[in-house]
Amino acid sequence: MPFAEDLDPPRTSMGRGFDVLSALADLSTGAPHGVSVRDVALALDRERTQVSRTLSALADRDLVIRGEDHRYRLAWNWYAAAQDLTERRLHSAGLQVLDELAEAVGEACFLGVLQGDSTLTVVESIPAGSGMIGSWVGRAYPAFCSDAGRAVLWDASDEEVRAVFARTSFASPGPNAPVSVDDFLERLGEARALGYAIVDQEAEPDLYSVSAPVWDFRDEVAAGVQVVGERSVLQPRTAQLAAACVAAADALSAALGAPEGLSLIHI
Structure with a gap:
């Protein structure tokens, strides 16, 4: 069947934000004190600088929280945003x-x-x-x-x-x-x-x-x-x-x- 091979998820800012939110949510289950940019980049197999920019943009929109230790956590309203993206x-x-x-x-x-x-x-x-x-x-x-x-x-x-x-x-x-x-x-x-x-x-x-x-x-x-x-x-x-x-x-x-x-x- 061709479907799984042919479908290429959008590489728009919406798609990148969705992917990063999804990875952060998944990694957060085993990291109660937050997740590093490196961890998210490794999970997505992407460049650290790209992931860092996306996380910063999400933090500016209060979808994630950036701690003083530069680790990221999901904000309370991330779920509604992720649901909208879904x-x-x-x-x-x-x-x-x-x-x-x-x-x-x-x-x-x-x-x-x-x-x-x-x-x-x-x-x-x-x-x-x-x-x-x-x-x-x-x-x-x-x-x-x-x-x-x-x-x-x-x-x-x-x-x-x-x-x-x-x-x-x-x-x-x-x-x-x-x-x-x-x-x-x-x-x-x-x-x-x-x-x-x-x-x-x-x-x-x-x-x-x-x-x-x-x-x-x-x-x-x-x-x-x-x-x-x-x-x-x-x-x-x-x-x-x-x-x-x-x-x-x-x-x-x-x-x-x-x-x-x-x-x-x-x-």
Whole structure:
């Protein structure tokens, strides 16, 4: 699959700032007294002077704190800034990944995030011959039966999943939709064992999809990549589509600063 090789994270100031924040956050877990410029530069395999300039700029914006010992610590509001950078890169890098995925498989591809007990489509790529009509961007769908529902809840504990669906009515036009939170949890466990999720006529009749989770720099699931289409067309190609979907999700995870070697079945 081409996705992991072809995707090159942006080398803009936003991208550099994201990378440095991500590295500092990762290194800070084992360095309570702060992290040196040298440590960050080594972690990123970059020039010390470049990293020093980026850290100074982040300090000027109160995203990191520079101590008298010239070591850096995360500021209280770094998380909000990093989250904003994650969302912006999710859209920019996500579109590139989905376009490549859609071209490779010839089917409609979407990127969804969790919003309450629903999934919200934030990016899409729909080839002309896919048969999909209209746009799903900005539209929400119940997570318990949506194409991305299990992907976006991949790393959630049973208690967290129960909290998400505490007020959910498990009613769907799809004949195979989960009928309870326990039913959803069982299917989530099966998806984790596979390494990807299959949603077969859960949202509506004759609709079929495969999906995989996208991880970010916090080692948390940020979104789900989906390939969606007619059941009769997609089901015979499940293995091929799943492999492509997982590769695309892995490429996007790398663009979001996810730890290297992160397993998609990690929970």
